[in-house]
Amino acid sequence: MSETQNLTLVQAVRDGLYTEMREDDDVLVLGQDVGKNGGVFRATEGLFDEFGGDRVVDTPLAESGIVGAAVGMAAMGLKPVPEIQFSGFMYPGFDQIVSHMARFRARSRGRYTLPMTLRAPYGGGIRAPEHHSESKEAFYAHEAGLKVVIPSTPSDAKGLLAASIRDPDPVIFLEPKLIYRAFREAVPEGPHTVPIGEAATRREGGDVAVFTYGAMTRPTLEAAENLAEEGIECEVVDLRTISPLDREAIVEAFEATGRAVVVHEAPKTGGLAAEITAIIQEEALLYQEAPVTRVTGFDVPYPLYALEDYYLPTAARIEEGITEAVEF
Amino acid sequence: MSVFDRAYDDPVRVLDEDGQVVGDVPDLDDEELVDMYRHMRLARHFDGRAVSLQRQGRMGTYPPLSGQEGAQIGSAAALAEDDWMVPSYREHGAALVRGLPLKQTLLYWMGHEAGNKAPEDVNVFPVAVPIASQVPHATGASWASKLRGTDEVFLCYFGDGATSEGDFHEGVNFAGVFDTPTVFFCNNNQWAISVPRERQTRSATLAQKAEAYGIDGVQVDGMDPLAVYSVTKAAVEKARDPDTDRPRPTLIEAIQYRFGAHTTADDPTVYRDDDEVERWKAKDPIPRLEGYLRSEGVLDDDRVAEITSTVEQRVADAIDAAESEARPEPRELFEHAYAELPPELQRQYEEFAAFRETHGDAAFLEE
Numbered sequence: 001m002s003e004t005q006n007l008t009l010v011q012a013v014r015d016g017l018y019t020e021m022r023e024d025d026d027v028l029v030l031g032q033d034v035g036k037n038g039g040v041f042r043a044t045e046g047l048f049d050e051f052g053g054d055r056v057v058d059t060p061l062a063e064s065g066i067v068g069a070a071v072g073m074a075a076m077g078l079k080p081v082p083e084i085q086f087s088g089f090m091y092p093g094f095d096q097i098v099s100h101m102a103r104f105r106a107r108s109r110g111r112y113t114l115p116m117t118l119r120a121p122y123g124g125g126i127r128a129p130e131h132h133s134e135s136k137e138a139f140y141a142h143e144a145g146l147k148v149v150i151p152s153t154p155s156d157a158k159g160l161l162a163a164s165i166r167d168p169d170p171v172i173f174l175e176p177k178l179i180y181r182a183f184r185e186a187v188p189e190g191p192h193t194v195p196i197g198e199a200a201t202r203r204e205g206g207d208v209a210v211f212t213y214g215a216m217t218r219p220t221l222e223a224a225e226n227l228a229e230e231g232i233e234c235e236v237v238d239l240r241t242i243s244p245l246d247r248e249a250i251v252e253a254f255e256a257t258g259r260a261v262v263v264h265e266a267p268k269t270g271g272l273a274a275e276i277t278a279i280i281q282e283e284a285l286l287y288q289e290a291p292v293t294r295v296t297g298f299d300v301p302y303p304l305y306a307l308e309d310y311y312l313p314t315a316a317r318i319e320e321g322i323t324e325a326v327e328f
Numbered sequence: 329m330s331v332f333d334r335a336y337d338d339p340v341r342v343l344d345e346d347g348q349v350v351g352d353v354p355d356l357d358d359e360e361l362v363d364m365y366r367h368m369r370l371a372r373h374f375d376g377r378a379v380s381l382q383r384q385g386r387m388g389t390y391p392p393l394s395g396q397e398g399a400q401i402g403s404a405a406a407l408a409e410d411d412w413m414v415p416s417y418r419e420h421g422a423a424l425v426r427g428l429p430l431k432q433t434l435l436y437w438m439g440h441e442a443g444n445k446a447p448e449d450v451n452v453f454p455v456a457v458p459i460a461s462q463v464p465h466a467t468g469a470s471w472a473s474k475l476r477g478t479d480e481v482f483l484c485y486f487g488d489g490a491t492s493e494g495d496f497h498e499g500v501n502f503a504g505v506f507d508t509p510t511v512f513f514c515n516n517n518q519w520a521i522s523v524p525r526e527r528q529t530r531s532a533t534l535a536q537k538a539e540a541y542g543i544d545g546v547q548v549d550g551m552d553p554l555a556v557y558s559v560t561k562a563a564v565e566k567a568r569d570p571d572t573d574r575p576r577p578t579l580i581e582a583i584q585y586r587f588g589a590h591t592t593a594d595d596p597t598v599y600r601d602d603d604e605v606e607r608w609k610a611k612d613p614i615p616r617l618e619g620y621l622r623s624e625g626v627l628d629d630d631r632v633a634e635i636t637s638t639v640e641q642r643v644a645d646a647i648d649a650a651e652s653e654a655r656p657e658p659r660e661l662f663e664h665a666y667a668e669l670p671p672e673l674q675r676q677y678e679e680f681a682a683f684r685e686t687h688g689d690a691a692f693l694e695e
Contacts, residue, residue: 068464
């Protein structure tokens with residue numbers, strides 16, 4: 001067994017960057033305030049002192065420039081890890097993400113590949129100002145050529161980030177900032193990877209499968225524990241990667257019970273829950289015992305924080321969704 | 329004195345409209361000069377044939393370049409072998425100089441993705457259609473060259489309309505801040521489809537925008553290939569050589585005109601008058617260079633005739649080759665989205681392949 005250290009999720013992100021930069025001179029970090037300041041969430045703390053300003057680059061305040069320059073770097077073989085300070089500010093770089101980051105390999109018929117990982121803190125629940133709380137991961141999952149990874153634990157954050165950096169394809173790496181410091185866990189020291197595209201079972205149970213990812217994993221597990229007291233046992237599957245989805249894990253967990261709930265904080269319409277529901281009916285219709293229940297954010301602009309507790313799925317809402325699926 | 333020490337509205341010129349020398353002739357030997365002329369003739373002839381292919385339904389929408397050969401060939405000729413060009417979508421002439429086969433350009437506009445895959449030894453980026461979006465790529469790629477100490481310079485092309493885009497600002501600003509070896513080459517052809525240069529910016533010149541980024545900016549007569557060569561060469565050398573006090577990046581505004589439409593889907597008579605087109609045609613870069621080379625005794629009727637016939641043959645051969653290219657295998661649809669086919673994409677391919685197996689291509693194709 002390798003040594004471990006007890007880290008929060010954001011510390012594990014930092015450790016993942018540090019480790020990959022030590023392993024590979026082609027890895028570099030660029031973004032706003034990532035250098036001397038160490039990142040607004042401290043995700044790049046100390047990297048500037050360790051690796052210098054050529055590899056931990058404070059850029060001008062320009063998201064399209066950050067993504068676009070990283071595209072050019074990656075085309076030439078570097079492995080840039082651009083940071084967008086909040087996912088709500090990815091849109092100025094959206095054209096670069098979908099028109100170039102996602103398409104460069106296909107456009108050049110494989111002459112160029114873009115081994116770049118775009119990191120951004122995402123999601124709500126931290127009493128932040130407008131544009132600092134959205135969950136728009138479905139945009140990126142919809143775009144062919146991108147992989148989209150969302151960790152929910154410190155160990156996964158480090159391992160999935162390392163796997164993303166090493167991946168030849170461009171990865172959107174969304175970090176649930178609500179749980180940046182919510183808890184610690186033992187994270188392997190040194191090089192550590194977790195494969196992209198594999199879901200993880202967080203809790204076993206034979207009555208219903210509950211699929212989720214990111215910050216919603218915790219209230220989902222809390223709901224599952226509460227329901228266990230009433231005799232309902234939930235299988236909780238943390239997807240970890242939303243593109244490509246682990247279809248096998250989804251279908252297998254569903255077939256065991258014929259009942260499913262999907263939980264995400266992103267709006268309902270066109271969200272990942274719709275995709276997961278479609279997979280279930282395509283692959284396992286005859287196992288189905290109940291409609292798939294979606295517990296999600298509402299189809300409204302993300303509210304300012306006085307109302308965000310009503311917007312975000314809570315353990316209580318998730319419990320009700322699970323109960324519906326079980327009692328149908 | 330550096331070529332960059334001049335007023336922004338004082339374009340560098342070497343030849344006047346009649347091919348008479350009015351500036352410093354760059355140090356090029358006869359063969360290099362003839363090569364430049366040959367490439368310009370090739371680009372012009374190719375362009376005419378491409379427009380005609382589109383009219384005959386043998387090619388899709390195509391963006392013509394006639395009138396812009398001086399800017400394209402003069403600038404691309406100034407690059408060293410290991411340097412790179414980052415095009416928009418109209419630089420078929422420049423790409424030709426860099427070694428991209430004509431067949432590739434034809435294939436791309438005939439709808440084959442393979443046309444965008446430059447051979448490994450051809451340092452030409454893929455075509456970038458969204459306006460100015462390639463500018464930050466050139467900055468990032470040249471930044472990589474600087475970080476790795478590989479000495480490669482990147483020449484990035486875009487039009488006058490692109491200077492209004494945010495990506496132009498962000499890309500050039502980054503280049504200034506990180507002092508990257510990038511040459512930003514603005515093909516100011518006066519029209520962004522139907523919108524004239526004056527409606528893009530109140531700035532008197534596009535070159536002066538360099539001032540805001542702390543880099544050099546210079547205007548050049550973009551229909552004077554020798555002037556374009558000189559200015560680009562100076563910018564490339566400055567980008568490569570860190571021993572100078574000047575910033576590495578340069579913004580070149582090459583003043584020129586597109587004689588034809590924006591694309592074959594555009595009708596320029598709607599927005600500009602024939603007199604204007606004729607005035608600019610008097611500046612045509614090809615007779616200018618030809619006049620100069622004849623006066624220098626480098627070209628004569630025989631040599632010009634020989635070039636005409638080789639140019640026509642090369643274009644005809646490229647069209648034959650492109651038109652003989654089989655339709656790509658539909659499997660190609662699924663290739664290259666990712667390094668390895670993800671399981672769901674593999675599934676989608678298998679479903680598609682099984683359907684095609686059962687129903688044949690008649691289920692997809694009209695003919």
